[in-house]
Amino acid sequence: GDSVTQMEGPVTLSEEAFLTINCTYTATGYPSLFWYVQYPGEGLQLLLKATKADDKGSNKGFEATYRKETTSFHLEKGSVQVSDSAVYFCALNDMRFGAGTRLTVKP
Amino acid sequence: ETGVTQTPRHLVMGMTNKKSLKCEQHLGHNAMYWYKQSAKKPLELMFVYSLEERVENNSVPSRFSPECPNSSHLFLHLHTLQPEDSALYLCASSQRPRASGGNEQYFGPGTRLTVT
Numbered sequence: 001g002d003s004v005t006q007m008e009g010p011v012t013l014s015e016e017a018f019l020t021i022n023c024t025y026t027a028t029g030y031p032s033l034f035w036y037v038q039y040p041g042e043g044l045q046l047l048l049k050a051t052k053a054d055d056k057g058s059n060k061g062f063e064a065t066y067r068k069e070t071t072s073f074h075l076e077k078g079s080v081q082v083s084d085s086a087v088y089f090c091a092l093n094d095m096r097f098g099a100g101t102r103l104t105v106k107p
Numbered sequence: 108e109t110g111v112t113q114t115p116r117h118l119v120m121g122m123t124n125k126k127s128l129k130c131e132q133h134l135g136h137n138a139m140y141w142y143k144q145s146a147k148k149p150l151e152l153m154f155v156y157s158l159e160e161r162v163e164n165n166s167v168p169s170r171f172s173p174e175c176p177n178s179s180h181l182f183l184h185l186h187t188l189q190p191e192d193s194a195l196y197l198c199a200s201s202q203r204p205r206a207s208g209g210n211e212q213y214f215g216p217g218t219r220l221t222v223t
Contacts, residue, residue, distance in 0.1 A: 034211060043111070043197050043214030044150075089150065093210055095140065097150040 002027040006090045006098030013080055013105050021075040021101045023064075023090035032093035033057075033066055033073040038100070039086045047075075047088070080105045109133055113198050113215035120188065121223055128183040128218045130198030138204040139181040140212065141173060144195040156181060157204040188222045195219050 007022040025033065032051045036044040048057030053068035062077045073090060082105050090098040111132045120126050132139065141153040155163035156175040170192075172184040181198055199212040 032210070036214075041216070043113075043199075043216045044212075045214065046211045049211055095152050095155075095212065099149045 002031070002092055002094060002096055004090050004092055004096055004098040006101055008099070008101070010102040010104060013103070015082055015105055015107050016079045017105075019075070019077040019080045019084075019103070021088055021090075021103070023073045023075065023098060025071050025073065025090075025092060027071075027092055030068075033064070034091040034093070035062070035064055035073070035075050036089040036091060036097075037086045038089065044089060082107055111198060111200055111213050111215035113196075113218050115218060116216065117219045117221075119221045119223060120185070122188055122190075124188075125184070125186040127185065128196055128198075128220075130181040130183075130215055132179055132181075132198075132200040132213070134200055134213060136200040136202050136213070137178055138201045139175060139178075140199040140201075141181065141183050142197040142199065144197055144217070150197075154183075155204060162204060185220075188220075190222050193220055193222045 003026045005024050034049045035047040037047045038044045047062055048059040050057040050066035053066055056065045064073050064075045066073055085103055085105050087100045087102045089100045114129045138157045140155050143151040143153055152165050153167045154173045159175045159178055170187050174182040195217045197217045198215040201210050201212045203210050
């Protein structure tokens with residue numbers, strides 16, 4: 001069946017470091033792909049999305065490209081901030097979520 | 108109020124109690140969802156409602172009973188829970204039900220449930 005595999009955390013980085021969180025998927029057809037973020041004490045909120053192959057989603061300095069050939073949707077940010085500390089979830093459009101990756105950014 | 112709201116934010120209940128969680132969305136969406144979020148486990152989809160009709164029930168024990176009286180409100184009735192049911196329960200809504208392209212979800216802040 002359809003599934004999402006996300007890199008396990010936790011991930012700890014220093015401020016201004018480069019971030020990559022890997023996400024790969026297994027699905028029939030051509031699903032839309034999402035990254036959600038969950039800040040402490042809050043629900044999930046949409047960070048970015050891509051609806052077809054080669055689409056690049058971007059928001060708040062984060063980017064992810066829908067790679068059909070590698071079935072991947074890796075999240076990247078060139079320079080993280082302390083305020084980016086949160087849990088990040090990769091998801092398919094049928095509401096199948098990855099396990100989440102906790103990111104901690106230290107000043 | 109905007110977005111998706113949930114009440115209460117925190118709930119402690121004994122195994123013999125009956126309680127209800129409430130979710131309300133102010134976005135004009137047609138689909139609503141209940142999720143369970145436990146520590147170190149993937150997000151678990153529990154129930155899906157589309158236009159007030161339950162369209163999915165993912166093998167959830169009968170001690171959890173959902174109710175969707177209209178497209179803006181969703182309840183989760185709880186009775187005879189077990190300690191392993193302690194978790195964060197998240198409500199979400201979307202314009203259309205799952206599997207529609209680009210159909211992102213909007214989440215509430217969750218209810219932190221502790222079963223003693």
